[in-house]
Amino acid sequence: MPQFATSPGMRDILPPESARWRQFVATFASLVTDAGYGQVIPPLLEDIGVFSRLGEATDVVTKEMYDFTDKGGRHVALRPEQTASVCRAFVEHRPALPFKAWYAGSNFRYEKPQRGRYRQFDQVGVEVLGSDDAHVDVEVIALAWDFFASLGLQRVELVINSLGEPADRATYTSSVDQYLRSRFDELTAESRLTLERNPLRVLDSKRPPDADVIAGAPNIADYWSPEARTHFERVCDGLTTLHIPFVIDSRLVRGLDYYRRTTFEFRGGTLDSAQNALGGGGRYDGLVEDLGGPATPGVGFALGLDRTLLACDDEGVFGAQAHEPFAFVIDTTDGTHAMAITTALRRFGVPADRAFDGRSMKSQMKVADRSGAALAIIIGSDEAERSQALLRDLRSGGEQVVVSLSDVVATVATRFESQMNTGAQ
RNA sequence: GUGGGCGUAGCUCAGGUGGUUAGAGCGUCAGGUUGUGGCCCUGAAGGCCGGGGGUUCAAGUCCCCUCGCUCACCCCA
Numbered sequence: 001m002p003q004f005a006t007s008p009g010m011r012d013i014l015p016p017e018s019a020r021w022r023q024f025v026a027t028f029a030s031l032v033t034d035a036g037y038g039q040v041i042p043p044l045l046e047d048i049g050v051f052s053r054l055g056e057a058t059d060v061v062t063k064e065m066y067d068f069t070d071k072g073g074r075h076v077a078l079r080p081e082q083t084a085s086v087c088r089a090f091v092e093h094r095p096a097l098p099f100k101a102w103y104a105g106s107n108f109r110y111e112k113p114q115r116g117r118y119r120q121f122d123q124v125g126v127e128v129l130g131s132d133d134a135h136v137d138v139e140v141i142a143l144a145w146d147f148f149a150s151l152g153l154q155r156v157e158l159v160i161n162s163l164g165e166p167a168d169r170a171t172y173t174s175s176v177d178q179y180l181r182s183r184f185d186e187l188t189a190e191s192r193l194t195l196e197r198n199p200l201r202v203l204d205s206k207r208p209p210d211a212d213v214i215a216g217a218p219n220i221a222d223y224w225s226p227e228a229r230t231h232f233e234r235v236c237d238g239l240t241t242l243h244i245p246f247v248i249d250s251r252l253v254r255g256l257d258y259y260r261r262t263t264f265e266f267r268g269g270t271l272d273s274a275q276n277a278l279g280g281g282g283r284y285d286g287l288v289e290d291l292g293g294p295a296t297p298g299v300g301f302a303l304g305l306d307r308t309l310l311a312c313d314d315e316g317v318f319g320a321q322a323h324e325p326f327a328f329v330i331d332t333t334d335g336t337h338a339m340a341i342t343t344a345l346r347r348f349g350v351p352a353d354r355a356f357d358g359r360s361m362k363s364q365m366k367v368a369d370r371s372g373a374a375l376a377i378i379i380g381s382d383e384a385e386r387s388q389a390l391l392r393d394l395r396s397g398g399e400q401v402v403v404s405l406s407d408v409v410a411t412v413a414t415r416f417e418s419q420m421n422t423g424a425q
Numbered sequence: 426g427u428g429g430g431c432g433u434a435g436c437u438c439a440g441g442u443g444g445u446u447a448g449a450g451c452g453u454c455a456g457g458u459u460g461u462g463g464c465c466c467u468g469a470a471g472g473c474c475g476g477g478g479g480u481u482c483a484a485g486u487c488c489c490c491u492c493g494c495u496c497a498c499c500c501c502a
Contacts, residue, residue, distance in 0.1 A: 063426085064500080109500085206498080206499095305502085330462095362460085363454085365462040378461070398461085398462085
């Protein structure tokens with residue numbers, strides 16, 4: 001047993017999974033960059049005040065934060081999410097409006113680990129600050145939707161709702177509170193506790209005994225102000241125009257307190273998983289102001305890398321791909337030729353690899369085969385004496401030709417290019 | 426944080442009612458005529474049986490504690 005292992009909820013991402021992560025972020029980056037979003041890379045650590053606005057009644061803030069006092073006496077925290085950081089950065093630097101930002105990176109939450117739920121977890125997301133046009137909501141949702149599609153996911157469900165204007169949300173919250181108290185005895189013990197802290201969250205309970213009570217709860221739609229209703233309808237119309245299917249769930253109450261008006265969530269195809277929320281987001285028109293900036297509307301979403309990848313596994317799409325070298329150099333002399341040739345090939349942009357430790361011909365051939373290389377460049381003592389090398393095709397029949405050592409790099413580079421051109425790779 | 430399940434080689438797992446040098450497959454490494462991979466064959470390396478305590482003549486097997494993983498609740502991505 002190793003003396004050290006990763007801390008709970010933290011893990012190593014190794015090949016080939018790590019390549020999949022990289023490709024995941026690359027796919028996302030290219031999609032949102034093309035849509036006019038610029039990357040923001042906020043620090044991992046912020047003043048704790050940046051995050052306390054996320055909600056007094058949320059576990060994320062009250063008990064899951066990795067916070068501590070640094071050597072300078074500052075009370076800081078590892079970011080539990082990035083929306084607040086992006087807003088803080090906006091307030092600090094005041095970029096031009098609308099500010100369209102995307103991000104990717106790790107967040108930290110001290111939770112009990114589970115599948116699809118880690119203490120260090122990665123998200124990708126976008127935020128748009130400075131416009132409350134419902135079409136921004138639509139754009140943001142459409143980007144997430146298209147991203148899932150570009151991964152190959154087919155069974156993602158979009159659920160949306162509107163929490164109304166702050167005032168709507170407040171009156172709605174108090175009538176839900178009133179209603180739940182009237183049926184207090186029928187609620188599960190857990191829900192009774194939740195009710196004390198955040199009545200809306202009771203609506204999210206997945207415990208069967210609560211279902212009945214929740215079904216009879218007041219509907220947010222009845223509390224929308226005309227403005228909120230109009231805004232929401234414009235969002236729905238936009239999605240319809242773009243042929244993005246959605247389900248309106250009046251009980252969709254997202255976890256963070258800052259949401260106003262539009263909220264949405266993406267759910268994966270596996271219904272049996274408690275972690276089927278791939279990502280979500282919404283409007284947070286008050287956040288920037290809370291962080292000391294001017295009143296600035298904002299919308300955005302964040303997607304969980306792990307959960308989305310889990311959904312990909314379920315649907316059998318976006319699998320990990322190994323990156324294979326084009327050429328593998330086998331040198332049974334002292335390895336100097338292998339050293340020189342792999343380096344030269346790499347400088348020409350040809351992926352190349354070799355074996356070390358002076359292994360036998362057979363052994364090096366095995367390694368070459370396993371590497372997935374298309375071509376073996378073989379230099380044994382005979383070839384070395386004649387200043388030659390053998391080029392052996394590893395993919396098909398194994399045809400072998402003799403090349404002069406001085407021509408090896410150019411010959412292989414040419415082969416590589418013609419293969420790239422035919423798209424065989 | 427609460428509750429259930431699990432924890433044996435790098436990986437996936439066997440190891441009835443406790444009994445002598447803990448096994449398999451895959452993987453790794455080395456061989457299988459003269460320097461050439463994939464298939465096949467042979468061999469080797471590799472385990473404080475998660476950790477600690479206890480019961481017993483004897484524990485991978487039983488009991489307690491602890492750590493970790495996992496599932497559900499919770500929370501949320």
